[in-house]
Amino acid sequence: AQKVTQAQTEISVVEKEDVTLDCVYETRDTTYYLFWYKQPPSGELVFLIRRNSFDEQNEISGRYSWNFQKSTSSFNFTITASQVVDSAVYFCALTTWAGGTSYGKLTFGQGTILTVHP
Amino acid sequence: GAGVSQSPSNKVTEKGKDVELRCDPISGHTALYWYRQSLGQGLEFLIYFQGNSAPDKSGLPSDRFSAERTGGSVSTLTIQRTQQEDSAVYLCASSPQYYNEQFFGPGTRLTVL
Numbered sequence: 192a193q194k195v196t197q198a199q200t201e202i203s204v205v206e207k208e209d210v211t212l213d214c215v216y217e218t219r220d221t222t223y224y225l226f227w228y229k230q231p232p233s234g235e236l237v238f239l240i241r242r243n244s245f246d247e248q249n250e251i252s253g254r255y256s257w258n259f260q261k262s263t264s265s266f267n268f269t270i271t272a273s274q275v276v277d278s279a280v281y282f283c284a285l286t287t288w289a290g291g292t293s294y295g296k297l298t299f300g301q302g303t304i305l306t307v308h309p
Numbered sequence: 310g311a312g313v314s315q316s317p318s319n320k321v322t323e324k325g326k327d328v329e330l331r332c333d334p335i336s337g338h339t340a341l342y343w344y345r346q347s348l349g350q351g352l353e354f355l356i357y358f359q360g361n362s363a364p365d366k367s368g369l370p371s372d373r374f375s376a377e378r379t380g381g382s383v384s385t386l387t388i389q390r391t392q393q394e395d396s397a398v399y400l401c402a403s404s405p406q407y408y409n410e411q412f413f414g415p416g417t418r419l420t421v422l
Binding site for chain 2: 295
Protein backbone atom coordinates (compact mmCIF):
# COMPACT_ATOMS: atom_id res chain seq x y z
CA ALA A 192 0.00 0.00 0.00
CA GLN A 193 1.10 3.54 -0.64
CA LYS A 194 1.05 6.37 1.81
CA VAL A 195 1.92 10.05 1.69
CA THR A 196 2.42 12.07 4.84
CA GLN A 197 2.45 15.83 5.04
CA ALA A 198 3.14 16.43 8.69
CA GLN A 199 2.57 20.17 8.57
CA THR A 200 -1.13 20.86 8.68
CA GLU A 201 -0.82 24.63 8.56
CA ILE A 202 2.05 27.06 8.02
CA SER A 203 1.85 30.80 8.42
CA VAL A 204 4.61 33.09 7.16
CA VAL A 205 5.12 36.73 6.39
CA GLU A 206 5.69 37.81 2.82
CA LYS A 207 9.24 37.38 1.55
CA GLU A 208 10.04 34.60 3.97
CA ASP A 209 11.19 31.26 2.59
CA VAL A 210 9.02 28.29 3.44
CA THR A 211 9.50 24.53 3.03
CA LEU A 212 6.63 22.08 2.81
CA ASP A 213 7.52 18.54 3.82
CA CYS A 214 6.38 15.36 2.13
CA VAL A 215 7.29 11.82 3.10
CA TYR A 216 6.05 8.84 1.10
CA GLU A 217 5.88 5.07 1.50
CA THR A 218 5.79 2.50 -1.26
CA ARG A 219 7.26 -0.91 -1.98
CA ASP A 220 7.32 -0.31 -5.70
CA THR A 221 10.56 0.72 -7.34
CA THR A 222 8.89 2.67 -10.12
CA TYR A 223 6.77 5.53 -8.98
CA TYR A 224 5.97 9.16 -9.63
CA LEU A 225 5.68 12.01 -7.18
CA PHE A 226 3.68 15.17 -7.68
CA TRP A 227 2.92 18.46 -6.04
CA TYR A 228 -0.39 20.21 -6.59
CA LYS A 229 -1.61 23.61 -5.46
CA GLN A 230 -5.23 24.28 -4.52
CA PRO A 231 -5.87 28.02 -4.29
CA PRO A 232 -9.01 29.41 -2.63
CA SER A 233 -10.80 29.09 -5.98
CA GLY A 234 -10.65 25.33 -5.43
CA GLU A 235 -9.18 23.97 -8.65
CA LEU A 236 -6.11 21.74 -8.26
CA VAL A 237 -3.14 23.06 -10.21
CA PHE A 238 -0.26 20.82 -11.21
CA LEU A 239 3.18 22.05 -10.11
CA ILE A 240 5.70 19.28 -10.69
CA ARG A 241 6.16 15.60 -11.47
CA ARG A 242 9.22 13.54 -10.57
CA ASN A 243 9.90 9.89 -11.33
CA SER A 244 11.69 7.55 -8.96
CA PHE A 245 14.74 7.29 -11.17
CA ASP A 246 15.42 10.99 -11.32
CA GLU A 247 16.75 12.40 -8.09
CA GLN A 248 17.85 15.69 -9.51
CA ASN A 249 16.49 18.65 -7.67
CA GLU A 250 14.50 21.13 -9.69
CA ILE A 251 14.06 24.85 -9.56
CA SER A 252 11.33 26.80 -11.28
CA GLY A 253 11.40 30.47 -10.48
CA ARG A 254 10.74 30.84 -6.76
CA TYR A 255 9.83 27.16 -6.43
CA SER A 256 12.29 24.35 -5.81
CA TRP A 257 11.93 20.69 -5.00
CA ASN A 258 14.27 18.36 -3.13
CA PHE A 259 13.80 14.65 -3.85
CA GLN A 260 15.73 12.25 -1.61
CA LYS A 261 15.05 8.54 -2.04
CA SER A 262 17.21 7.70 0.96
CA THR A 263 14.71 9.42 3.25
CA SER A 264 11.64 8.92 1.01
CA SER A 265 11.07 12.63 0.97
CA PHE A 266 10.02 15.10 -1.69
CA ASN A 267 10.07 18.54 -0.12
CA PHE A 268 8.91 21.76 -1.70
CA THR A 269 10.43 25.16 -0.99
CA ILE A 270 9.01 28.54 -1.90
CA THR A 271 11.58 31.29 -1.83
CA ALA A 272 10.55 34.86 -1.05
CA SER A 273 6.92 33.89 -0.51
CA GLN A 274 4.12 36.10 -1.78
CA VAL A 275 0.51 36.52 -0.73
CA VAL A 276 -0.57 34.80 -3.96
CA ASP A 277 1.20 31.65 -2.74
CA SER A 278 -1.49 31.22 -0.09
CA ALA A 279 -3.18 27.93 -0.86
CA VAL A 280 -3.40 24.30 0.16
CA TYR A 281 -0.51 22.26 -1.21
CA PHE A 282 -0.79 18.54 -1.80
CA CYS A 283 1.94 16.00 -2.33
CA ALA A 284 0.86 12.87 -4.21
CA LEU A 285 2.22 9.51 -5.31
CA THR A 286 1.37 7.04 -8.05
CA THR A 287 3.11 3.74 -8.61
CA TRP A 288 3.56 1.07 -11.22
CA ALA A 289 2.51 -2.22 -9.74
CA GLY A 290 2.80 -4.75 -12.53
CA GLY A 291 0.02 -3.18 -14.50
CA THR A 292 -2.47 -2.61 -11.74
CA SER A 293 -3.15 0.32 -9.48
CA TYR A 294 -1.07 2.61 -11.63
CA GLY A 295 -2.34 6.06 -12.32
CA LYS A 296 -4.40 6.66 -9.26
CA LEU A 297 -2.93 9.29 -7.00
CA THR A 298 -2.49 8.80 -3.31
CA PHE A 299 -2.57 12.24 -1.75
CA GLY A 300 -1.19 13.57 1.48
CA GLN A 301 -3.56 15.45 3.75
CA GLY A 302 -2.34 18.77 2.45
CA THR A 303 -0.59 21.74 4.01
CA ILE A 304 -2.44 25.03 4.32
CA LEU A 305 -0.01 27.83 3.60
CA THR A 306 -0.97 31.36 4.56
CA VAL A 307 1.32 34.20 3.52
CA HIS A 308 0.62 37.45 5.32
CA PRO A 309 1.49 40.82 3.78
CA GLY B 310 -6.99 24.58 -25.26
CA ALA B 311 -9.98 23.62 -23.16
CA GLY B 312 -9.36 22.06 -19.80
CA VAL B 313 -11.33 19.42 -17.95
CA SER B 314 -14.91 20.47 -17.47
CA GLN B 315 -17.44 19.15 -14.99
CA SER B 316 -21.15 19.63 -14.59
CA PRO B 317 -23.04 20.62 -12.64
CA SER B 318 -20.79 22.82 -10.54
CA ASN B 319 -23.15 22.45 -7.60
CA LYS B 320 -25.77 19.85 -6.84
CA VAL B 321 -28.11 19.79 -3.89
CA THR B 322 -30.21 16.68 -3.49
CA GLU B 323 -32.32 14.94 -0.94
CA LYS B 324 -31.23 11.81 0.83
CA GLY B 325 -32.24 8.73 -1.14
CA LYS B 326 -32.22 10.38 -4.56
CA ASP B 327 -29.89 9.38 -7.39
CA VAL B 328 -27.43 11.86 -8.90
CA GLU B 329 -25.29 11.93 -12.02
CA LEU B 330 -22.11 13.91 -12.30
CA ARG B 331 -20.49 14.55 -15.65
CA CYS B 332 -16.87 14.97 -16.69
CA ASP B 333 -15.51 16.09 -20.06
CA PRO B 334 -11.77 15.34 -20.16
CA ILE B 335 -9.17 17.09 -22.23
CA SER B 336 -9.39 15.92 -25.81
CA GLY B 337 -6.95 13.11 -26.55
CA HIS B 338 -6.34 12.16 -22.94
CA THR B 339 -6.71 8.41 -22.57
CA ALA B 340 -6.70 8.29 -18.77
CA LEU B 341 -9.61 9.62 -16.71
CA TYR B 342 -9.94 9.64 -12.94
CA TRP B 343 -12.58 10.46 -10.36
CA TYR B 344 -11.65 11.63 -6.87
CA ARG B 345 -13.62 12.84 -3.92
CA GLN B 346 -12.57 15.62 -1.59
CA SER B 347 -14.17 15.94 1.82
CA LEU B 348 -13.11 17.57 5.05
CA GLY B 349 -12.80 14.38 6.97
CA GLN B 350 -11.22 12.16 4.34
CA GLY B 351 -9.10 14.50 2.27
CA LEU B 352 -8.63 13.59 -1.39
CA GLU B 353 -9.66 10.02 -2.17
CA PHE B 354 -9.35 8.06 -5.40
CA LEU B 355 -12.62 6.60 -6.66
CA ILE B 356 -12.20 5.12 -10.13
CA TYR B 357 -9.79 5.18 -13.08
CA PHE B 358 -10.34 4.59 -16.80
CA GLN B 359 -7.45 3.96 -19.17
CA GLY B 360 -8.25 3.55 -22.84
CA ASN B 361 -10.19 0.35 -23.51
CA SER B 362 -8.91 -1.44 -20.41
CA ALA B 363 -11.21 -2.50 -17.62
CA PRO B 364 -11.60 0.37 -15.16
CA ASP B 365 -9.96 0.29 -11.76
CA LYS B 366 -12.92 0.57 -9.39
CA SER B 367 -10.97 -0.14 -6.24
CA GLY B 368 -11.73 3.22 -4.67
CA LEU B 369 -15.51 3.19 -4.96
CA PRO B 370 -16.82 3.31 -1.38
CA SER B 371 -19.94 1.24 -1.95
CA ASP B 372 -22.02 -0.42 -4.63
CA ARG B 373 -24.18 2.70 -4.74
CA PHE B 374 -21.38 4.31 -6.72
CA SER B 375 -20.78 3.52 -10.38
CA ALA B 376 -19.14 5.21 -13.32
CA GLU B 377 -18.91 4.78 -17.03
CA ARG B 378 -16.91 6.32 -19.80
CA THR B 379 -18.52 6.43 -23.21
CA GLY B 380 -16.51 6.44 -26.41
CA GLY B 381 -13.29 6.90 -24.50
CA SER B 382 -14.25 10.47 -23.69
CA VAL B 383 -17.06 11.74 -21.47
CA SER B 384 -17.55 10.05 -18.11
CA THR B 385 -20.52 9.96 -15.77
CA LEU B 386 -20.32 9.17 -12.08
CA THR B 387 -23.62 7.95 -10.67
CA ILE B 388 -24.49 7.80 -7.01
CA GLN B 389 -27.66 5.91 -6.19
CA ARG B 390 -29.73 6.39 -3.04
CA THR B 391 -27.53 9.24 -1.86
CA GLN B 392 -26.61 9.50 1.80
CA GLN B 393 -25.49 12.52 3.78
CA GLU B 394 -21.96 11.13 3.99
CA ASP B 395 -21.77 11.37 0.20
CA SER B 396 -21.62 15.16 0.52
CA ALA B 397 -18.26 16.21 -0.89
CA VAL B 398 -16.58 17.79 -3.87
CA TYR B 399 -16.22 15.29 -6.69
CA LEU B 400 -13.20 15.95 -8.86
CA CYS B 401 -12.46 14.61 -12.30
CA ALA B 402 -8.98 14.55 -13.82
CA SER B 403 -7.48 13.41 -17.09
CA SER B 404 -3.99 12.75 -18.37
CA PRO B 405 -2.36 11.61 -21.61
CA GLN B 406 -1.08 8.44 -19.93
CA TYR B 407 -1.12 7.15 -16.37
CA TYR B 408 2.38 8.37 -15.61
CA ASN B 409 1.73 11.92 -16.75
CA GLU B 410 0.48 14.70 -14.59
CA GLN B 411 -3.26 14.76 -14.12
CA PHE B 412 -5.24 17.86 -15.01
CA PHE B 413 -8.16 18.47 -12.73
CA GLY B 414 -11.55 19.95 -13.40
CA PRO B 415 -13.22 22.51 -11.12
CA GLY B 416 -15.25 19.83 -9.35
CA THR B 417 -18.90 19.27 -8.53
CA ARG B 418 -19.94 20.18 -5.00
CA LEU B 419 -22.56 17.68 -3.91
CA THR B 420 -24.72 18.40 -0.89
CA VAL B 421 -27.09 15.73 0.35
CA LEU B 422 -29.77 17.06 2.67
